[in-house]
Amino acid sequence: MIKAEVKSLDEIKEMLKGYRKVLNTGCGGCVSVCLAGGQKEVNNLNTKLKVVFKQENIPVEIDSFTVERQCEQQFLAELDHIVGPYDALMSMACGAGCQFLAERYPDKPVFPAVDTEFIGVNKDIGWYEERCKACGDCVLGITGGICPVAMCAKGLFNGPCGGPQGESCEVDKEVPCAWVSIYKRLKGQGRLDNILKIYATREWEDQLQGKILLEQYKSRYIQETK
Amino acid sequence: MKSGSKLEKVLSEGKFAVTGELGPPRGTNPDAIKEKAQYLKGMVDSVNITDNQTAVVRMASWAASSLLIQEGLEPNYQMVCRDRNRIAMQSDILGAYALGIRNILCLSGDHQLFGNHPKSKKVFDIDSTQLISMVRKMRDEGTFQNGQEITDPPKMFIGAASNPFGQPYEFRVHRLAKKIEAGADFIQTQCIYNMERFREFIKQANDMGLTEKVYILAGVTPMKALGMARYMQKNVPGMDVPDWVIKRLEGVEKKKQAEEGIKICCEQIEEFKEMKGIAGVHVMAIEWEQRVPEIVEKAGLLPRP
Ligand code: SF4
Numbered sequence: 417m418i419k420a421e422v423k424s425l426d427e428i429k430e431m432l433k434g435y436r437k438v439l440n441t442g443c444g445g446c447v448s449v450c451l452a453g454g455q456k457e458v459n460n461l462n463t464k465l466k467v468v469f470k471q472e473n474i475p476v477e478i479d480s481f482t483v484e485r486q487c488e489q490q491f492l493a494e495l496d497h498i499v500g501p502y503d504a505l506m507s508m509a510c511g512a513g514c515q516f517l518a519e520r521y522p523d524k525p526v527f528p529a530v531d532t533e534f535i536g537v538n539k540d541i542g543w544y545e546e547r548c549k550a551c552g553d554c555v556l557g558i559t560g561g562i563c564p565v566a567m568c569a570k571g572l573f574n575g576p577c578g579g580p581q582g583e584s585c586e587v588d589k590e591v592p593c594a595w596v597s598i599y600k601r602l603k604g605q606g607r608l609d610n611i612l613k614i615y616a617t618r619e620w621e622d623q624l625q626g627k628i629l630l631e632q633y634k635s636r637y638i639q640e641t642k
Numbered sequence: 643m644k645s646g647s648k649l650e651k652v653l654s655e656g657k658f659a660v661t662g663e664l665g666p667p668r669g670t671n672p673d674a675i676k677e678k679a680q681y682l683k684g685m686v687d688s689v690n691i692t693d694n695q696t697a698v699v700r701m702a703s704w705a706a707s708s709l710l711i712q713e714g715l716e717p718n719y720q721m722v723c724r725d726r727n728r729i730a731m732q733s734d735i736l737g738a739y740a741l742g743i744r745n746i747l748c749l750s751g752d753h754q755l756f757g758n759h760p761k762s763k764k765v766f767d768i769d770s771t772q773l774i775s776m777v778r779k780m781r782d783e784g785t786f787q788n789g790q791e792i793t794d795p796p797k798m799f800i801g802a803a804s805n806p807f808g809q810p811y812e813f814r815v816h817r818l819a820k821k822i823e824a825g826a827d828f829i830q831t832q833c834i835y836n837m838e839r840f841r842e843f844i845k846q847a848n849d850m851g852l853t854e855k856v857y858i859l860a861g862v863t864p865m866k867a868l869g870m871a872r873y874m875q876k877n878v879p880g881m882d883v884p885d886w887v888i889k890r891l892e893g894v895e896k897k898k899q900a901e902e903g904i905k906i907c908c909e910q911i912e913e914f915k916e917m918k919g920i921a922g923v924h925v926m927a928i929e930w931e932q933r934v935p936e937i938v939e940k941a942g943l944l945p946r947p
Binding site for chain 2: 569570571572573574575576577578579580581582583586587593595596599600611612613614615616617620
């Protein structure tokens with residue numbers, strides 16, 4: 417899932433300065449799972465902001481509303497009859513949700529309250545790690561289920577650089593070298609052949625604005641030209 | 643001859659090659675290169691010109707290589723994958739060739755985190771193995787990476803690096819094999835201190851027939867002082883400095899440590915000269931170029947062809 421982190425109070429305060437009435441919108445999707453932007457976090461942030469605004473005499477009024485998912489217009493629609501009186505919106509969803517919110521209410525300034533960090537996993541409670549760069553051309557089948565694009569600091573495709581410190585990546589002793597891990601995993605499975613072959617220069621599939629249109633729905637969106 | 647470079651000639655004639663290394667200045671003064679070049683003239687067959695080594699901004703390696711040619715030395719133009727995509731790389735290679743550069747060393751490059759712009763954006767559009775393939779394709783097929791024809795293609799003598807001391811050890815020789823398959827003509831190794839592991843590595847390479855297909859130059863770096871040895875043992879990624887090196891430097895008084903470091907280096911070179919599968923040495927005396935003549939002389943590598 418997508419992992420995000422709440423921005424610092426200072427940064428949020430700066431963004432909201434000059435607005436009188438702000439609606440902080442949460443998201444019940446990924447950001448709620450990683451404890452960054454669900455209903456609880458929205459309330460937490462608002463409580464903190466109210467204290468700060470009061471202390472510093474900043475006349476911003478802030479309310480909250482959390483929708484099921486901000487990456488779906490159907491759920492954002494719930495906000496339609498609420499947003500009216502607000503002169504700015506804040507989103508605690510990921511960057512995608514935040515943009516979809518802004519798209520629905522193009523007249524309202526929208527501010528992100530979180531930084532979207534990565535697509536990752538829950539290692540444990542409150543401990544998330546990146547696993548995927550959404551590169552659009554998955555190689556996990558070759559590399560033993562360990563991603564060289566996301567897990568190798570240099571995104572190498574043909575084996576480890578000269579730098580691993582023991583079994584750690586050269587950039588961080590706490591992080592395992594992806595290629596040491598790939599080697600061990602494939603060796604254990606008797607599939608080392610996979611990485612003895614050269615992996616040819618790839619054509620990057622993530623260099624344009626991504627779009628998926630499912631075959632079975634195409635007719636719905638594309639008018640046939642005769 | 644693939645490129646006609648001096649390095650290629652020396653190696654293909656079966657002579658024991660010697661290469662040096664020179665880091666371009668962190669500024670615009672060409673004299674910095676001229677000065678270092680004076681120490682290397684007549685001492686080495688080709689000089690590696692580093693490409694923003696340790697991710698610190700320096701003069702472009704093609705420009706410094708060109709300045710080196712003006713000094714009558716042959717550059718080995720280093721190119722890393724960190725800072726350029728395939729468009730910029732190929733364009734630089736065309737320019738480098740037009741300036742008379744005939745050797746290229748294809749590297750991944752140190753991560754930008756180690757340098758002076760640690761939060762810059764990395765590129766790594768292609769990796770070092772893919773870079774080797776690309777340069778080979780430009781030379782042998784006369785086309786760009788995309789298959790389009792090049793008018794007057796660059797004919798480079800292609801080098802690659804190998805680190806026998808990094809994990810996973812058993813994979814290292816296979817990585818070497820991949821680089822050879824991709825098109826590497828010569829290999830320069832990481833600085834060698836752990837001779838035992840290196841002998842094992844070369845034996846593997848010999849057994850796999852790799853040393854028949856590629857020229858391997860053994861990398862050496864003389865220790866300037868005990869402090870340097872300790873630092874390299876602990877802090878330099880991919881470096882394997884065994885305790886015997888530390889002990890030998892500890893065994894002499896401080897003033898004599900540099901001399902002892904050079905002595906160790908020369909003893910290693912003596913062994914490499916006899917070692918099956920080794921075609922030369924790569925002497926990396928960074929910011930210590932003035933001692934290269936002494937090393938090359940003591941190691942009996944003079945005169946150069
Ligand atoms: S040490 Fe391993 S993970 Fe880190 S950059 Fe090198 S190959 Fe990639």
